[in-house]
Amino acid sequence: MFKIIVILSYLLAVSVFGIYGQGYEFGFKITGSVEGVKTGSTIFLMDTKNDTICSTKAVDSHFEMLGRLPFEGEMLLLGIVTESGIKKIVPVFVENDKIDIVCDFGSSGNDAVKIIGSSTHNEYVQVVNEESAILEGVKNRFLNESNATGKKIVISEYAESQIRELQGYRIMWILNHPDSYLSPWLLLRYFSESKELFRYFNALSRKALSGKYGKDLKSKMDTERLLAVGSVMPDFELTSVDGNLVKLSKLVGSYNFTIIDFWASWCGPCRSEFPEMKKNFSLFREKGVMVIGYSVDKMETSWRSTVLKESLPWINVIDTNDGANMKYNVEKLPTYFLLDSEGRIVNRFNDNKAIWDFVKESL
Structure with a gap:
């Protein structure tokens, strides 16, 4: 040892x-x-x-x-x-x-x-230990209920209960520790919705925001402000699968709506939505709707082979330099941005059905 x-x-x-x-x-x-x-x-x-x-x-x-x-x-x-x-x-x-x-x-x-001597590390240990206790408590509660009723544990309900109680604890911890360098770390690690981030970001003190993760969180919030509904989507110029340069700002004016689909070849949920995506694209293409597949793959060969295998009929570009995260705060895949003909953000989605329902109602 x-x-x-x-x-x-x-x-x-x-x-x-x-x-x-x-x-x-x-x-x-x-x-x-x-x-x-x-x-x-x-x-x-x-x-x-x-x-x-x-x-x-x-x-x-x-x-x-x-x-x-x-x-x-x-x-x-x-x-x-x-x-x-x-x-x-x-x-x-x-x-x-x-x-x-x-x-x-x-x-x-x-x-x-x-x-x-490191208050941040000791707080981290405190949080981890409390989270372990919460998970143990949820497990025991479900086991006791199952034993008492004879019903099997529903995994989805079990997982939802775990997440709900963990997030509730983290929120209370952040609100009770506005000066801690750990609070912005927790926000960055476990929260992604803009409304939640802004709410708890504004609760943090100057000290907390002066640390490593406070600086990172502030940078993320600055980017989120640029991505607010009604703002012009930050521009990009990337190479398409056929070798041409695609500049977003020059493209959006040709369509009523442009959907930016952030995805990757290794993302199972992304690829599982392609059939429905292709179906809706064929229905609305003639009504002025374009899709741009924005791949975050690190390997260009993986991206190209997937575009070919999935027969993706829209414009496909790749960004191997983590621009999706840095410029657009994309932390979950798939993520969709819906833009109008001026390139302004109409809405942001993580669900394929939701974005097409929105398009149907808007046309």
């Missing part, structure tokens, strides 16, 4: 009158001792995109790392590469503060890391 005792520390060098989010002069200094790991083993911190923040080699069971986070409360991955090449990783929420970490790579879940 590998045990790591890590001390994250730095000298606090900021005025008490400083502004949240400015960070500290020296960032963090990480020192630690490693039990059971030989000299030469690599200790590292990386972000969730697998970019290394800092790393070092263990020497006589000790190591030291220096670094600085631009924003507070970021989830990083603390890891070790052993002499045999085995990599072990645990998530930690790090702040520019003095943090003591006891990490046991032989354990799992919340037992794998113990932290003193």
Whole structure:
């Protein structure tokens, strides 16, 4: 069993009158001792995109790392590469503060890391533990009811109850912790509806919004404002399946309505809606309705083969650079935007039937 005792520390060098989010002069200094790991083993911190923040080699069971986070409360991955090449990783929420970490790579879940000094990580553990208790409570309630009545558990009702109670708990936690760096992380991770995001975003304090995920949430909200109903859809120019460049702003004026269908070849729900999509497209094409299939595939070959296999009759473009998420806040597939002849957003849908019902009523 590998045990790591890590001390994250730095000298606090900021005025008490400083502004949240400015960070500290020296960032963090990480020192630690490693039990059971030989000299030469690599200790590292990386972000969730697998970019290394800092790393070092263990020497006589000790190591030291220096670094600085631009924003507070970021989830990083603390890891070790052993002499045999085995990599072990645990998530930690790090702040520019003095943090003591006891990490046991032989354990799992919340037992794998113990932290003193990072309020964000301790709040994260609190939330995870409470969520586990909620799930256990829902399970026991359904089991007891099933045993008492002799009826089988309806999986859909069970899942809905889990989601409803978890989301209710998260909402109350966010409202009760407006200063926490974890609150915007919870919003980004578990909420996607614009109305909900704006409601709880506005409940957060300046401090919470100054952290890593507060900044990310603010950026997302800024994009959502650009995507409000009545706004002109942000333009794109992408390559179609036949090799031509398609510019949205030059296309929409030729149609009464344009539907942007965000999808991917690996998305089962997206592909399952193609038959109905093709049926409605054939009915409304002559009435001035165009569909643009906006693929978020990373592999162009997968996109092309799927367009061919599914015989998609509309305009098909691909964006391999994550533009759908960055420009249009598309986090669920499929997602549909309905635009008018001026390129203004009429509505946004996650359901194929809903968008065609809207088109039928509007023409």
